[in-house]
Structures are given as structure tokens and as C-alpha cells.
Amino acid sequence: MSGATKGAASKDAVLDEAVLIAGRIGLSGLTIGMLATATGMSKSGLFAHFGSKETLQLQVLARSRDEFSDRVVRPALRAPRGETRVRALFEHWLAVSRDPGAPCLFPSAGMEYDDQPGVVRDQVVRDHTDFAEAVQQIFRTGVSEGEFRADADDVQFQHDLMGVMLGFFHSHRLLGEGDAEARARTAFEALIAGARAI
Amino acid sequence: MSGATKGAASKDAVLDEAVLIAGRIGLSGLTIGMLATATGMSKSGLFAHFGSKETLQLQVLARSRDEFSDRVVRPALRAPRGETRVRALFEHWLAVSRDPGAPCLFPSAGMEYDDQPGVVRDQVVRDHTDFAEAVQQIFRTGVSEGEFRADADDVQFQHDLMGVMLGFFHSHRLLGEGDAEARARTAFEALIAGARAI
Numbered sequence: 123m124s125g126a127t128k129g130a131a132s133k134d135a136v137l138d139e140a141v142l143i144a145g146r147i148g149l150s151g152l153t154i155g156m157l158a159t160a161t162g163m164s165k166s167g168l169f170a171h172f173g174s175k176e177t178l179q180l181q182v183l184a185r186s187r188d189e190f191s192d193r194v195v196r197p198a199l200r201a202p203r204g205e206t207r208v209r210a211l212f213e214h215w216l217a218v219s220r221d222p223g224a225p226c227l228f229p230s231a232g233m234e235y236d237d238q239p240g241v242v243r244d245q246v247v248r249d250h251t252d253f254a255e256a257v258q259q260i261f262r263t264g265v266s267e268g269e270f271r272a273d274a275d276d277v278q279f280q281h282d283l284m285g286v287m288l289g290f291f292h293s294h295r296l297l298g299e300g301d302a303e304a305r306a307r308t309a310f311e312a313l314i315a316g317a318r319a320i
Numbered sequence: 321m322s323g324a325t326k327g328a329a330s331k332d333a334v335l336d337e338a339v340l341i342a343g344r345i346g347l348s349g350l351t352i353g354m355l356a357t358a359t360g361m362s363k364s365g366l367f368a369h370f371g372s373k374e375t376l377q378l379q380v381l382a383r384s385r386d387e388f389s390d391r392v393v394r395p396a397l398r399a400p401r402g403e404t405r406v407r408a409l410f411e412h413w414l415a416v417s418r419d420p421g422a423p424c425l426f427p428s429a430g431m432e433y434d435d436q437p438g439v440v441r442d443q444v445v446r447d448h449t450d451f452a453e454a455v456q457q458i459f460r461t462g463v464s465e466g467e468f469r470a471d472a473d474d475v476q477f478q479h480d481l482m483g484v485m486l487g488f489f490h491s492h493r494l495l496g497e498g499d500a501e502a503r504a505r506t507a508f509e510a511l512i513a514g515a516r517a518i
Contacts, residue, residue: 285487295434
């Protein structure tokens with residue numbers, strides 16, 4: 123392994139650790155000092171890697187966004203257009219949300235940063251907007267394939283689905299309710315039924 | 321003012337400040353040192369008031385729960401039983417969620433503590449469970465008044481409404497979307513339409 127490759131690999135491992143910590147205590151609580159303690163690396167070494175707490179937080183966010191995209195959006199886009207693709211999006215999103223090893227950074231960063239202006243919040247908003255538009259676009263394939271009503275509202279569907287998933291997170295991860303997934307599925311089926319062409 | 325009353329008044333003011341800080345940066349980030357800086361009181365005085373960081377967090381949670389109950393649940397219970405009461409619940413909940421001065425501790429504490437076991441998390445779960453049961457009970461007044469279907473599912477309605485409100489929070493407070501409230505109202509009307517007796 124060249125020195126550069128080794129440096130990249132260890133930075134990757136450190137970022138993985140940082141994503142886990144941020145998933146547990148929140149992104150805004152993540153500091154270079156805390157990461158030094160968790161990884162056994164020196165603070166000066168980590169500063170050399172990341173430069174500042176904000177850069178660290180932005181990189182953790184980028185890593186988390188890439189993982190979400192790889193596990194949810196991209197597999198959905200490989201499914202056939204239309205209702206099948208919307209269902210694939212929902213199933214992959216549920217699977218990631220159920221995974222106890224997957225950090226729940228995506229929804230929690232939204233709650234965390236709503237009252238904290240700055241570059242990290244700006245990036246959280248951009249990431250959520252990109253994802254919202256991807257969901258709307260996936261929904262519209264159902265309209266253009268004629269499976270959903272021509273006047274079905276893609277933005278409303280995306281808002282409603284976001285609500286279903288935030289509700290699932292709340293019920294499953296915080297309250298530990300055994301029927302959280304069944305409740306989310308019932309809500310999802312009602313949204314699909316409301317969108318279907320008659 | 322007696323010494324005891326004065327002590328209670330100043331503790332109240334300190335708690336108000338603590339609720340605001342926790343609403344901004346998250347409950348788990350709230351410390352006695354930080355509160356000392358914000359209020360200009362001595363750390364030792366605050367320790368005498370609260371004893372520990374955890375007790376402070378529990379008292380902030382209790383204050384926030386009481387305020388939510390006073391502004392949302394109790395006014396709804398004063399409305400006539402049935403759909404009118406469910407609508408009152410939704411309107412008061414929206415009003416609190418829109419209020420930029422009201423700390424959004426209730427939903428954010430849920431996200432924050434889902435991966436952090438301890439007495440504070442236990443209390444967050446109890447508070448959310450109590451509120452969920454209050455929502456179910458309010459919904460059931462619509463069933464017993466014959467306005468909602470006899471087989472309408474009160475637990476599903478409560479899950480769905482929680483999703484609508486978490487979605488509203490996300491869209492309004494994080495993304496600052498101008499149509500957040502209209503989207504939430506559309507989703508609420510769909511839930512009510514689905515529950516109505518035919």
C-alpha cells in the first residue's frame with residue numbers, strides 16, 4: 123500500500139467511526155477531541171486530516187448522504203419505472219431505517235440543525251432538498267407510466283411519505299413499538315391507493 | 321416576596337432559559353456550566369438548585385411537557401367531543417409548532433435520545449407514550465359520537481397524525497418551505513376523510 127492509499131484508508135476508517143458517533147450523540151456534538159478518544163489517534167493527527175470541527179461535520183454528512191444514496195435512491199432507480207419503483211424506494215428506505223447498525227444521521231440532523239444556522243445546516247438543507255426532488259421524480263414515473271392519476275400531486279406525495287418515514291423512525295427507534303413497521307406499511311398503502319389511476 | 325417564593329421565581333426563570341437553550345442545541349447538550357454562562361448565575365448556585373446535569377435535563381423536559389400539554393392537549397379537551405375535538409388538537413398542535421418562540425423540544429428530544437439509554441430517554445419515552453394515548457383517546461370520541469367509522473383504527477390514526485406533524489416540523493422548521501402548513505392540512509384532511517362514517 124502506498125503512503126497515500128494508506129492515508130486514505132485510515133481517513134475512511136476514522137470517518138466511519140465519526141459517522142457512528144454522530145449517529146449516537148448527534149452531529150453537532152461531534153468534536154475532533156471526542157474522535158481522538160474514540161479512535162486512539164492524536165488530536166494533532168486528526169486536525170491534519172480534517173482542519174476543523176466544521177469540516178469534520180461536513181465530511182461526516184457527505185459520507186452519510188453517499189451511504190443513504192447508495193442504499194436507497196440508487197437501488198430504487200434500478201427498479202422498473204412506476205409504482206414498482208416507488209415501492210422499491212419505500213422498501214430500501216425501510217430497510218436502512220430498521221438496520222440498527224446504520225446511523226440515523228439523515229433524519230436526526232434535520233431536527234438538530236433546524237435552529238442552528240451555519241454551513242452545516244445549509245448542507246443539511248441542500249441534502250434534504252436533493253432527496254425530496256429525487257422522491258418527487260420517482261413518483262412522477264408512476265404518473266407518466268399511467269399507473270398514477272395524471273393530476274396526482276408529486277410534492278404532496280413526497281411530503282406525506284417523509285411524514286410516514288419520520289413517524290416510523292419515531293415509533294421504531296425511540297418508542298421501540300413492535301408494530302411500527304406494520305403501521306408505516308398501512309400508511310404507505312393508503313398513499314399509493316390515493317395516487318392510483320382509477 | 322418571601323425567600324422561598326423568590327427562590328422559586330428565579331428557578332422558574334432559569335428553567336425558562338434552560339428550555340430555550342435545549343430547544344436550540346438539543347437537550348443532551350445542555351449543561352449546568354452553559355446555563356451559568358447564559359444566566360450569569362454561579363455554577364455553584366445552579367448546582368444547589370438542580371443537583372446534577374441529569375436532574376436539570378429532567379426538569380427541562382417536565383417544563384416542556386407541561387407547556388405542550390397546556391397549549392395543545394388541554395385546549396383540545398375543552399372542545400366538543402368528536403371530529404371537532406380532533407380538529408382542535410391539530411390546530412393547537414400546528415400553532416405551537418409554528419411559534420418561533422416555542423422550543424421544539426418535544427419532537428427533537430425523540431430523535432436525540434433514540435440511541436442514548438438512560439433516565440432522560442426513559443422519561444422522553446414515557447412522555448411520548450402518554451401523549452400518544454391522549455391522541456388515541458381524543459380520536460375515539462369521534463367513534464363513540466358516531467362521526468368516525470366504528471372500525472376506524474385509533475392507533476393507526478395517531479401514528480399517521482404523528483407522521484404528519486413530524487413532516488410539518490421537518491418541512492417548516494428545517495427546510496423553511498412556505499407550503500409546509502398547506503401540505504400538513506391536506507394530509508390531515510385525508511386522514512379525517514378516511515376515518516369518517518359513510
